[in-house]
Amino acid sequence: MSSPDQSLSLRLSMSRALARIGLRASGVIVALVAWQVVCELGLANLDLVPSPIDVARAFVDLASSGVLFEDAAHTVGATLMGWGIAAVAGVVVGAVLGVSHVARAYASPAVDLFRTFPPIAFVPVALVAVGLSVRLEIVVIVAGCVWPILIGTTDGVRGISAEKHDLARVLRLGRLARIRKIVLPAALGGVMVGLRVGMGLALVLAVTAEMIGNPSGIGYAIVRAGESLHPDRLYAYIVTVGILGVALNVAVVALSERLVPQPRRRQ
Amino acid sequence: MLRSVTTMTQDDRASQDGIGPARHATVYECREVSVVYRTHRDEAHTVLDGVTFDCQSGEVLTFVGPSGVGKTTLLRLLSGLIKPTSGSVCFEGEPVRRTPQGVVLVFQDYASALLSWRTVGRNVALPLEGRMSKREIDKRVDDALSQVNLGDWKNEYPWRLSGGMQQRVQIARALASDAQVLLMDEPFASIDAITRAKLQDLLLEVRRRTGLTVIYITHDIDEAIYLSDRVFVLSGRPASMQEEVEIDVPTPRSQVETRELPEFLDARRRLHAALRAEYSSEGAGQAP
Numbered sequence: 001m002s003s004p005d006q007s008l009s010l011r012l013s014m015s016r017a018l019a020r021i022g023l024r025a026s027g028v029i030v031a032l033v034a035w036q037v038v039c040e041l042g043l044a045n046l047d048l049v050p051s052p053i054d055v056a057r058a059f060v061d062l063a064s065s066g067v068l069f070e071d072a073a074h075t076v077g078a079t080l081m082g083w084g085i086a087a088v089a090g091v092v093v094g095a096v097l098g099v100s101h102v103a104r105a106y107a108s109p110a111v112d113l114f115r116t117f118p119p120i121a122f123v124p125v126a127l128v129a130v131g132l133s134v135r136l137e138i139v140v141i142v143a144g145c146v147w148p149i150l151i152g153t154t155d156g157v158r159g160i161s162a163e164k165h166d167l168a169r170v171l172r173l174g175r176l177a178r179i180r181k182i183v184l185p186a187a188l189g190g191v192m193v194g195l196r197v198g199m200g201l202a203l204v205l206a207v208t209a210e211m212i213g214n215p216s217g218i219g220y221a222i223v224r225a226g227e228s229l230h231p232d233r234l235y236a237y238i239v240t241v242g243i244l245g246v247a248l249n250v251a252v253v254a255l256s257e258r259l260v261p262q263p264r265r266r267q
Numbered sequence: 268m269l270r271s272v273t274t275m276t277q278d279d280r281a282s283q284d285g286i287g288p289a290r291h292a293t294v295y296e297c298r299e300v301s302v303v304y305r306t307h308r309d310e311a312h313t314v315l316d317g318v319t320f321d322c323q324s325g326e327v328l329t330f331v332g333p334s335g336v337g338k339t340t341l342l343r344l345l346s347g348l349i350k351p352t353s354g355s356v357c358f359e360g361e362p363v364r365r366t367p368q369g370v371v372l373v374f375q376d377y378a379s380a381l382l383s384w385r386t387v388g389r390n391v392a393l394p395l396e397g398r399m400s401k402r403e404i405d406k407r408v409d410d411a412l413s414q415v416n417l418g419d420w421k422n423e424y425p426w427r428l429s430g431g432m433q434q435r436v437q438i439a440r441a442l443a444s445d446a447q448v449l450l451m452d453e454p455f456a457s458i459d460a461i462t463r464a465k466l467q468d469l470l471l472e473v474r475r476r477t478g479l480t481v482i483y484i485t486h487d488i489d490e491a492i493y494l495s496d497r498v499f500v501l502s503g504r505p506a507s508m509q510e511e512v513e514i515d516v517p518t519p520r521s522q523v524e525t526r527e528l529p530e531f532l533d534a535r536r537r538l539h540a541a542l543r544a545e546y547s548s549e550g551a552g553q554a555p
């Protein structure tokens with residue numbers, strides 16, 4: 001008796017989920033349709049702008065030949081590696097700066113100066129130092145995305161209320177237990193903001209470093225497609241970068257929601 | 268259960284040593300305690316001046332005073348969070364340097380005293396971790412939560428609980444860690460009157476069952492009388508002990524009858540008089 005009921009409610013909740021996805025994607029869909037219409041009607045004289053359908057076709061071609069996955073794997077690998085190194089360095093240094101006002105007094109002017117340097121400017125230096133290898137992308141990524149992670153962590157640690165420090169002392173927690181059980185979890189919100197911003201930067205920096213430095217991955221594929229006058233492929237690669245960016249962001253958000261239960265989020 | 272065993276051994280030891288039952292042992296001794304804060308313009312700001320009192324094991328001692336008088340400062344001294352500028356604060360005969368073993372401070376602001384990323388059960392377990400086996404911790408957490416009637420909320424996050432329930436979690440955390448002394452800083456001040464009455468009764472109940480010593484801070488005179496064996500009035504600028512009132516109100520106490528007893532009303536009259544004297548002398552002091 002209950003099975004038609006269940007399948008009905010299942011179908012209802014599925015259609016509701018689909019509707020929600022449709023709602024969120026509506027901006028993208030409208031833009032794609034408008035783009036297709038502009039191309040079809042020849043409204044703009046843009047020989048180098050392919051229609052979405054051309055791009056989709058190129059995307060499928062590249063994906064089925066396996067080239068796309070190879071390039072994407074290289075870029076994602078470099079992104080994750082650089083981001084991971086920046087995460088470890090940024091969290092450790094950021095925590096030290098957050099805890100010690102002496103360290104902060106000495107280091108924060110340097111941090112404020114270094115983080116204004118454009119990371120791409122490190123490409124020529126990195127070329128000489130590490131040559132044409134994935135290490136070049138990693139150097140550039142770390143140089144760029146260590147800063148938001150470091151600053152997020154420092155702010156997170158500094159933002160811990162005096163009451164939390166009192167609590168640790170009143171409960172007679174040791175130094176290590178205090179850092180592990182109170183300081184780091186309390187700072188995790190700030191750390192996670194830094195990690196998210198850092199992840200977005202890392203992908204962009206990987207692609208850029210590949211375009212002007214190490215000739216590999218999606219960045220170099222974009223250059224190749226442009227030079228060989230294949231705008232459909234060029235856009236297919238750009239779309240790939242977008243998809244990867246969204247996926248990496250979703251992954252970091254999922255990680256942060258697992259690690260930090262949100263007091264203000266209620267179902 | 269656990270606690271009654273501890274109390275018994277203490278009693279035994281005390282009677283063997285010939286110093287009488289343990290509940291008359293002095294827990295805290297404060298002698299001529301003064302606290303001077305430095306303001307941001309580096310001026311000296313004396314908050315407490317020559318505060319002297321003893322607290323015996325098993326009693327409920329309450330300090331009443333207007334806000335800003337230095338009540339929180341006094342509890343921070345007792346819990347070792349700050350040191351006196353002069354005078355001495357001793358716990359069981361030793362000067363307090365850090366929070367003594369067996370002393371737990373219950374904060375007024377329950378929201379920041381509980382860790383939002385830990386469940387209720389794991390909040391209660393926090394002071395026990397690394398000090399005993401997982402099974403022992405589990406047993407104590409369950410026991411403490413059921414003492415404050417929160418057994419069903421173990422796996423919930425504290426921010427999903429009402430204020431009164433969160434305050435009960437703090438009390439459970441103290442009970443689980445075998446606290447012998449609870450220092451409570453206006454613990455029920457931001458809780459509605461009906462829930463507050465329930466929490467007061469819970470505290471009296473726990474205290475009767477476990478023989479806890481409680482040093483309690485409030486600005487509510489009725490609450491002070493209802494809970495306490497002795498009440499001190501803290502007033503003046505800088506604050507000093509103005510009045511000590513022994514509360515002869517019989518136990519067990521009840522919210523309605525106790526508050527109508529002549530002993531209760533008498534204590535109430537004396538405490539109000541002491542606090543009123545402070546206001547009028549303050550007014551006189553400020554007159555040009």
Ligand SMILES: Nc1ncnc2c1ncn2[C@@H]1O[C@H](COP(=O)(O)OP(=O)(O)O)[C@@H](O)[C@H]1O
Pocket residue numbers: 304305306312314332333334335336337338339340341
């Ligand atoms: N860390 C501090 N530095 C300087 N002044 C303080 C500090 N803490 C409290 N005070 C001052 O000491 C006085 C007493 O504060 P407090 O003990 O919190 O009072 P109460 O708890 O009775 O309301 C207040 O005037 C307050 O401004």
Ligand SMILES: [Mg+2]
Pocket residue numbers: 335338339340452
């Ligand atoms: Mg206070």
